[in-house]
Amino acid sequence: MNTTSFLKKALLVVIVVFFASCDKDYNEIGGDLIGGNNFDFNKASFSVQAYTQKTGAIQSNNLEVNPLGIYSDSNFGETNANFNTQVSLQAAVTSVGARPFIESVILTIPYFKDDFKTKVNADGSRTYVLDSIYGAANAKIKLSVYESGYFMRDADPLTGFQQQQQFFTDQNTLFDSNKIVDRLNDSSDKSQNDEFFFSSTEEAVPVTDSITGAKSTKYIVPGMKLNLNKEYFKTRILDAANEGKLASNNVFKNYFRGLYFKTEKIAGSTGNMAMLDFKKGQITIVYKQDVASPTGGAPTREKKTLILDLSGNSVSLLNNDFSSAGTTYNSLPIKGNAAAGDEKVYLKGGEGSIAVLDLFDKTDIKGYDGQGNLTSGANGISDELDDLRNPADGKKILINEANLVFHIDAATMANSIEPQRVYLYDFKNSRPVVDYSDPSANNIDPKKSKLLFGGIIEKGVTSKRGTTYKIRITNQIRNLINNKDSTNVKLGLAVIEDIFRINSYKVRTPNADINSAPKASVMNPLGTILYGGSSTVPLEKRLKLEIYFTKPN
Template sequence: MLVLASIILLYSCDKDYNAIGGDLIGDNHFDFSTYTSNVIAYNQKVGPVQSNDLAVNGLGIYTNPAFGTTTANFATQVSLSSLSPEIGMNPVIDSVYLDVPYFVDASKTKPNANGGSIYELDSIYGAIDAKIKLSVYESGYFMRDLDPAGGFQSAQRYYTNQNADFDGKKIGNRLNDGANTAQNDAFFFDPAQHVEITTDATGKITKTYVAPRMRLKLNKSFFDSKIIHAPAGKLATADVFKEYFRGLYFKVEKSGSNAGNLALLNFKLGKIIIKYKEDLSTTVGTVVTVTRVDKSIDLNMTGNSVSLLEQTNTNAVYSNATASPNTVDGDENLFVKGGEGSMAILGLFSTPGELTTLRSNGWLINEANLIFHIDSDKMKDVAGVKVFEPNRVYLYDLTNNRPVVDYFNDATTGTNPKNGKLLYGGSINKETSANGRGLTYKIRITNQIRNLIKNTDSTNVKLGLVVTEDINTVTSNYLKTPNSFTSQVPKANVMNPLGTILYGGKSTVPLDKRLKLEIFYTKPN
């Protein structure tokens, strides 16, 4: 019995070693044998997709010659930071401004000799100093919480192609109507810090340095009427206020001949700050003294929101590829784009009897990878226009609309939360030069393949490939019109405005660029 127990123990250790070691061997595959399998991969158009309440939203205009032009508008509800604000006598507004912070690259932030810091903006696509025409309106479109078509049992969905609905319901003139064109007709995402100067009661002056942000002066008369002198009861409850002030609509257009650019923003961190003065009465004995005091009211940019995308000047090659995919032999190029973009669908082990043979071999699977090669010719800069590449792609179980096993099993983290899942992969591999272009995306699906080969009752599911803005976000949003393969796409794909062109697995693709499944294994003794 002791000998038998020892044999079982040694055999178990050997199996565990192979299972665990498969996640550690990296690109050094020692003396493992290699098996490559053809992959049938083809394009699928996404089209209008649910885009309400995203973590980040695009704003601006971005043109990628390989795909076309994306114009990103935005609408949001607003809420009072404090209901029923106490507004005293003779209130007069000093200023109203909208404030939304930008993303900055912390690794490139430098001290400023004059105080504060020098910043470089992150998540800006297009020339950094490009201009766009930006108009902020009061929105007349009421954004419901619940969908009446679902008997008020399900959340209301809003979609990327609803810009005309919101544009048609905007009220009055734009609110950012000041003389400074940098805040409207020639707006740009300014990387400069803001300096705020305050003076206390003793006359002491304090400077505060604030990181770059969108800061727009808004029409004082509008907010005096809408907030300071609001009708009775309109500021008393959240529901009444949402109906009374339905929110803001951000509309972008080209500014003259400028190509424009697009930024990703977290509007939920945004605010509208109303600063005003009012009378404060104090009574000492029979003497009443009236002084002017500074007050403020904040409106948070929270509640329902929606990213509104318009696609124009679409590249004909891209349109044709997504309109007529080859689902039998696969496509030569895979066009993977976020927003109202497109995805790739992958089928593994398409050769008849292949999976059955692999299961009968009894191999120990040490590692399995999919390596996607970027078509650098189609993704190169055109006429001086920089083409931005997605930092990451995401492969998932399309059949069941969930992550693959390797995603769940990967607990690795990066210095940035968005850079986690390091073993699972999907991050872009670039040339080593300073402005090197992308070469490949590698995704490890060792456990997905190991389970499929080991368990005869496992289903060989379709896989989906999309770009992603955040690898940690794997929930899905609904397509407005489901296709024959799916009714949803990952939410993080909707946030990302970028796209890439990859080589597919079709036999006409050069062998060194062709998409294949690589399996590293050891044979049982």
């Protein structure tokens, strides 16, 4: 009883001391928690070599979100994003009644909005702020929607139909040349075609109660809403139902092969680009038909609705134009300086580029100075990683935390939209690093989840512009040091749209340098410029691996 009571009290004291210490900085932890002068708490900065690696054209089919429009960036040129998708029936239609007449054909695609900035007005309407819109507000583009004439197969015949058919960012000519020439969004309202823009204005729809006759207003959140040619859809869709073309989706997808969205720049406008979830898009066809009377009398008119979903195979089609901007990026070699590293690394989503990182360097080292920097020693050239694994004094170290800190070239990026997140992964094996398994993950916001793993942009208090990205790789470094069989693989860094999309997509022309890049990077059209680990970079901006560790005296 007395022993048990003592142990409980001792455990309570330890717990109190531990939680009281959590709010202290690293130096205080080293002195107070470990104490007794038995351990030293240190910080060391290690060199990292990084270089730019361009992907070229890359696989872009069946992305969760896709860019549409035109975005101009002074550092990365102008990107034109088109899109092609299959269309499917919500329900099979085996026949349509006599004298069919289409009242409306409306294409709708919702926009992403910032719920935290939405304001509710006194009349019940709302003022919205759209999310993931790049470029000047309400900048206009020419938007054309066509029926696609290209059949997007599910499986690749070159693999004996054993693998999914891949489509790539540079195949716009293929889909453009196979489109059906009739423009479907041919409304006289130019905001739906020749002067289209992504509007944040909600739609107010008058509503009359069918029982009381009371009138009210229904507000519909902002989204793309295009009136499509009614005669075209009567001929292609309703008239084809009685021919069996709408009897199943397998038949229908071969008959009506989808939609092709084409965007073009117009005079006097820089253009605009939006990220869209096309799979939530629909074509709603409202029509009337004759229904035979069961008693043999005159037929009655019946209103019907036929809905087509923008689901099935799809592809993001991108074109980069460097004729007026992004000349520095365009002149970069496909592969940067892998031996010494680049002074700056350029990350660009879509058909863009990633960075390749080498941790640890061959350096003349023996220990660490009072500021935690590596010091030169008399033991000659030694590998940094080997020195951590096998300290010269034989005293094993304990890794408390390890981070990669990337500094943004803020001056060059001053007029660019900055990616909100970058993603670190195992470049050699195209998979996440160990620290990706972050217990802080949540599914609320894919751009802000996995906070412990990091990679989210950090901004200056005054400038509100990006300063750094920091990524935690504590377990990655622990494994390298503690498991001597672990391989110090090259790491990749890319801008991303969604932290949960960790699979990789194939580059169009794989080679010894690169064969894939993260799918989430293909989804994001933005770019950023980071300082590398080259010795020519000022020390305070230089890419570094920061390790906090405990070492016995």
